[in-house]
Amino acid sequence: MELIKTISELSSLPAPSGFEDLAADRIHEMMASCMNEVWRDTMGNVIGVKRSRKAGAKKLLLDAHMDEVGIIITGNEEGFLKFQPLGSLDPRNLPGSEVVLMTDPPMSGVIACLPPHVLSAEEKEKVIQVKDLCIDAGLSDREASEQIPPGTPGVFKSGFFRLGENQFSGKAFDNRVCVAVMLDALSKLKDRELDVELYAMASSQEELGTRGATTGAFSIEPDYCVAIDVTFGKTPGSPKTGTYKLGGGPTIGIGPNINMKLYNRLVELCENNSIPYQIEVMAGQSGTNAWPIQISRGGVATAILSVPLKYMHSPIETFAVSDAQAASDILVKLLENWEYPAEQI
Amino acid sequence: MLDSIKELCALPGPSGREEAVRAYIRKQVSAHADEIIEDTMGNLLVFKKGGRSPSGPLMFAAHMDEVGVIITSIEDDGYLKFDFIGGVDRRVVLGKRVFIGENMIPGVIGVNAVHLTTPEERNKIPKLRELSIDIGAGSREEAEKHVKLGDAGVFEPSITELGNGFLKAKALDDRVGCAVMLRLIRDTLPVDTWFAFTAQEEVGCRGAAVAAFRIKPSVSIVLEGTTAADLPSQKGGDKVCIPGKGPVIPFMDNGTVYDRKLFEELTKLAETNGIPWQTKTYISGGTDASAIQKSGEGARVAAISAAVRYIHSPSSVVFLNDIAGIYRLARLYMETL
Numbered sequence: 001m002e003l004i005k006t007i008s009e010l011s012s013l014p015a016p017s018g019f020e021d022l023a024a025d026r027i028h029e030m031m032a033s034c035m036n037e038v039w040r041d042t043m044g045n046v047i048g049v050k051r052s053r054k055a056g057a058k059k060l061l062l063d064a065h066m067d068e069v070g071i072i073i074t075g076n077e078e079g080f081l082k083f084q085p086l087g088s089l090d091p092r093n094l095p096g097s098e099v100v101l102m103t104d105p106p107m108s109g110v111i112a113c114l115p116p117h118v119l120s121a122e123e124k125e126k127v128i129q130v131k132d133l134c135i136d137a138g139l140s141d142r143e144a145s146e147q148i149p150p151g152t153p154g155v156f157k158s159g160f161f162r163l164g165e166n167q168f169s170g171k172a173f174d175n176r177v178c179v180a181v182m183l184d185a186l187s188k189l190k191d192r193e194l195d196v197e198l199y200a201m202a203s204s205q206e207e208l209g210t211r212g213a214t215t216g217a218f219s220i221e222p223d224y225c226v227a228i229d230v231t232f233g234k235t236p237g238s239p240k241t242g243t244y245k246l247g248g249g250p251t252i253g254i255g256p257n258i259n260m261k262l263y264n265r266l267v268e269l270c271e272n273n274s275i276p277y278q279i280e281v282m283a284g285q286s287g288t289n290a291w292p293i294q295i296s297r298g299g300v301a302t303a304i305l306s307v308p309l310k311y312m313h314s315p316i317e318t319f320a321v322s323d324a325q326a327a328s329d330i331l332v333k334l335l336e337n338w339e340y341p342a343e344q345i
Numbered sequence: 346m347l348d349s350i351k352e353l354c355a356l357p358g359p360s361g362r363e364e365a366v367r368a369y370i371r372k373q374v375s376a377h378a379d380e381i382i383e384d385t386m387g388n389l390l391v392f393k394k395g396g397r398s399p400s401g402p403l404m405f406a407a408h409m410d411e412v413g414v415i416i417t418s419i420e421d422d423g424y425l426k427f428d429f430i431g432g433v434d435r436r437v438v439l440g441k442r443v444f445i446g447e448n449m450i451p452g453v454i455g456v457n458a459v460h461l462t463t464p465e466e467r468n469k470i471p472k473l474r475e476l477s478i479d480i481g482a483g484s485r486e487e488a489e490k491h492v493k494l495g496d497a498g499v500f501e502p503s504i505t506e507l508g509n510g511f512l513k514a515k516a517l518d519d520r521v522g523c524a525v526m527l528r529l530i531r532d533t534l535p536v537d538t539w540f541a542f543t544a545q546e547e548v549g550c551r552g553a554a555v556a557a558f559r560i561k562p563s564v565s566i567v568l569e570g571t572t573a574a575d576l577p578s579q580k581g582g583d584k585v586c587i588p589g590k591g592p593v594i595p596f597m598d599n600g601t602v603y604d605r606k607l608f609e610e611l612t613k614l615a616e617t618n619g620i621p622w623q624t625k626t627y628i629s630g631g632t633d634a635s636a637i638q639k640s641g642e643g644a645r646v647a648a649i650s651a652a653v654r655y656i657h658s659p660s661s662v663v664f665l666n667d668i669a670g671i672y673r674l675a676r677l678y679m680e681t682l
Contacts, residue, residue, distance in 0.1 A: 093455075118585065
């Protein structure tokens with residue numbers, strides 16, 4: 001399975017929080033080819049299972065949220081659509097951006113901005129908040145009301161571009177890169193017999209508050225879980241700590257949300273197999289699905305594996321292929337070499 | 346003209362680097378032109394004979410250049426510092442892609458992730474010196490393999506038909522004018538006409554000054570893309586002009602008081618021939634006419650423009666039928682000479 005091709009395909013699908021069907025359908029297909037059973041649950045999570053060769057084996061869950069940030073239409077004014085965000089958006093990225101509205105067939109729109117010629121110097125310094133922005137879809141107010149009614153979701157329109165030698169730029173890499181990493185690991189383990197019962201979940205509505213993962217973990221009842229998400233890539237002017245170099249390897253989280261023995265195991269595997277990695281200290285809320293999963297039912301031993309991503313939640317998210325590949329390699333090694341008896345964790 | 350507009354908008358042509366656009370236009374006109382001059386500014390001046398000679402030279406003008414960015418420094422960490430070519434509101438480049446140099450090297454201009462910023466930071470537009478173009482290079486050496494100081498870049502040429510009769514693209518200002526001129530050049534013309542495809546309009550109408558000096562037009566009509574601000578937040582006259590209401594015939598902007606007699610002739614021609622037209626209801630912007638009017642001993646100038654939303658941004662929008670109206674009106678005018 002070609003990782004870049006999968007990332008390109010999955011990230012092109014419009015699937016914002018609460019409206020993940022297009023991504024879910026494709027992920028379902030891809031999971032089905034490497035797992036014994038795949039299903040969708042009430043929250044829209046895609047869950048698959050690969051049965052263990054061991055009777056009474058412990059359950060290990062890999063989780064990667066499949067939703068992306070987006071927008072939802074709330075009405076229109078003179079044909080220009082009003083909207084609110086799905087997930088958190090920096091309004092500074094919006095004026096002049098192109099969006100895809102998820103009508104059938106999909107329609108294009110442009111987030112409007114005023115020409116510089118009519119603005120004063122002070123006006124050009126102001127950030128326009130989402131409530132004052134609107135989307136131009138080239139329609140009259142009647143056409144807009146009929147064709148793009150309130151409740152229509154949308155996503156950024158963005159291509160998939162190589163940047164430099166090792167990086168790619170596009171939309172929805174948070175978190176389709178990690179879904180692809182998970183699928184890549186699953187495909188490499190397809191023909192292996194494992195000592196754990198392996199669950200894989202492409203979860204829904206993470207960007208709205210880790211909602212899909214909460215119910216998904218409840219129904220699966222895993223013993224262990226590795227949540228795969230993106231983390232902050234270093235850019236000029238980004239804070240010195242809490243940001244990670246692209247190409248420096250995926251990050252392994254450490255902190256209260258992470259089980260220390262799982263953490264140690266992951267670090268050990270990287271060291272023994274010369275896989276590049278970085279350590280990400282997470283003092284409290286990790287901002288990932290691991291947060292609710294850790295306290296599901298009687299508790300789960302969780303770990304967090306992340307791919308550094310620049311410009312998160314923008315149409316120009318950027319990651320390094322080598323980091324994604326290394327993340328997949330770590331997951332494969334973890335599952336192939338599952339040495340931990342249940343008692344140890 | 347739609348295909349022509351799409352092809353023109355896809356080409357990179359920041360002010361001073363109009364090569365690709367000029368080459369395309371030259372190719373399109375060579376079979377139809379009687380004379381083609383490329384001058385030191387990079388203007389492409391095309392002459393075509395018509396049925397008769399006008400009493401004084403007639404010159405249409407449309408500019409080939411677009412706003413963009415130019416690389417001012419390559420940093421040690423591989424990121425690029427830049428400045429704007431032409432008037433760009435820096436708010437519209439945040440979160441966008443640019444393409445640099447003749448090899449169209451992709452780069453992105455980003456702000457820090459929303460999670461890493463405080464509400465105060467998110468309420469401020471970063472200063473130009475705080476912005477960088479990221480071409481995915483990890484070091485100065487790596488960046489220097491792909492770009493050099495002074496390379497110019499343009500917005501992403503993502504061209505989309507929008508809604509009911511609209512087109513979204515970069516550089517509609519002023520590839521729509523160029524497309525109309527290409528269409529006129531293919532016609533059998535009623536009068537001898539000069540078509541000036543000008544350079545460097547966005548940095549001060551500089552190509553037009555030089556073109557007008559050489560051609561010495563009596564009458565010059567500029568075909569432009571002009572500032573529509575017809576958002577719901579703008580009321581009445583502040584909308585300036587509106588896509589869908591026909592070609593814009595301005596009486597005045599910040600650079601020119603247009604020739605009154607020409608203004609009245611053009612508006613009357615539009616009325617008599619059932620071409621809806623509008624004017625700019627707010628004095629703003631400028632065109633090559635500002636340079637042409639003051640060239641030599643002076644020229645009489647008019648403009649026929651398309652109302653373009655989000656001008657000088659990656660996603661400008663025009664109503665396609667308005668452009669057809671510009672072509673028709675230009676032809677009708679030529680027939681009166």
